[in-house]
Amino acid sequence: xxxxxxxxxxxxxxxxxxxxxxxxxxxxxxxxxxxxxxxxxxxxxxxxxxxxxxxxxxxxxxxxxxxxxxxxxxxxxxxxxxxxxxxxxxxxxxxxxxxxxxxxxxxxxxxxxxxxxxxxxxxxxxxxxx
Amino acid sequence: xxxxxxxxxxxxxxxxxxxxxxxxxxxxxxxxxxxxxxxxxxxxxxxxxxxxxxxxxxxxxxxxxxxxxxxxxxxxxxxxxxxxxxxxxxxxxxxxxxxxxxxxxxxxxx
Numbered sequence: 001x002x003x004x005x006x007x008x009x010x011x012x013x014x015x016x017x018x019x020x021x022x023x024x025x026x027x028x029x030x031x032x033x034x035x036x037x038x039x040x041x042x043x044x045x046x047x048x049x050x051x052x053x054x055x056x057x058x059x060x061x062x063x064x065x066x067x068x069x070x071x072x073x074x075x076x077x078x079x080x081x082x083x084x085x086x087x088x089x090x091x092x093x094x095x096x097x098x099x100x101x102x103x104x105x106x107x108x109x110x111x112x113x114x115x116x117x118x119x120x121x122x123x124x125x126x127x128x129x130x
Numbered sequence: 131x132x133x134x135x136x137x138x139x140x141x142x143x144x145x146x147x148x149x150x151x152x153x154x155x156x157x158x159x160x161x162x163x164x165x166x167x168x169x170x171x172x173x174x175x176x177x178x179x180x181x182x183x184x185x186x187x188x189x190x191x192x193x194x195x196x197x198x199x200x201x202x203x204x205x206x207x208x209x210x211x212x213x214x215x216x217x218x219x220x221x222x223x224x225x226x227x228x229x230x231x232x233x234x235x236x237x238x239x240x
Binding site: 066069071 | 148149151152155158161163166176187203205206209212213214217219221224226227228230231232233235236237238239240
């Protein structure tokens with residue numbers, strides 16, 4: 001499996017999500033919501049990373065199976081803004097979210113190793129044999 | 131209530147969009163952006179994904195984030211299930227990691 005494109009797509013979409021979150025904070029929902037959103041400078045970076053992520057997602061989908069690409073991209077795009085917000089924006093991350101990040105890390109590493117050599121892959125194989 | 135409905139629709143649309151993208155890319159022999167951008171099915175899938183994202187944005191405004199995000203997390207499973215059914219992709223040992231990732235995403239979203 002070629003996971004480089006999926007990895008790039010996940011990180012880029014995560015960054016895009018982070019900028020969307022920064023850009024939409026404090027904007028009320030009214031008719032001018034979208035205009036306000038698109039006029040926001042953070043939306044420019046969100047769109048930039050969004051397009052970058054979309055292009056890499058197409059490459060990843062073309063080269064790999066969808067059952068491999070989508071969980072990997074989803075995991076990375078969810079984990080990236082939380083890690084970056086915790087580091088750069090000094091946002092408080094509760095223990096449950098750290099546990100979620102740990103599970104994502106375990107699952108992502110297992111997916112990229114295709115479940116053959118990892119410990120979890122071995123457990124899964126044993127469960128399947130039963 | 132409207133926020134929950136919007137997030138369910140958004141989840142379905144985002145999941146379906148990814149599956150449609152894969153379906154349209156499977157029909158292209160050589161990876162060229164010109165071919166992809168001229169593919170009608172691919173354009174429709176992107177529009178479906180964009181409308182899903184817009185619904186998600188509005189759902190975030192109408193309902194609390196701890197309700198909307200877990201529903202959106204389900205969109206990850208839709209392409210996996212459809213990929214297995216429609217494209218005959220063998221999940222094998224991968225299901226174990228997919229479930230772990232899903233639980234992780236869900237825990238972060240709650």
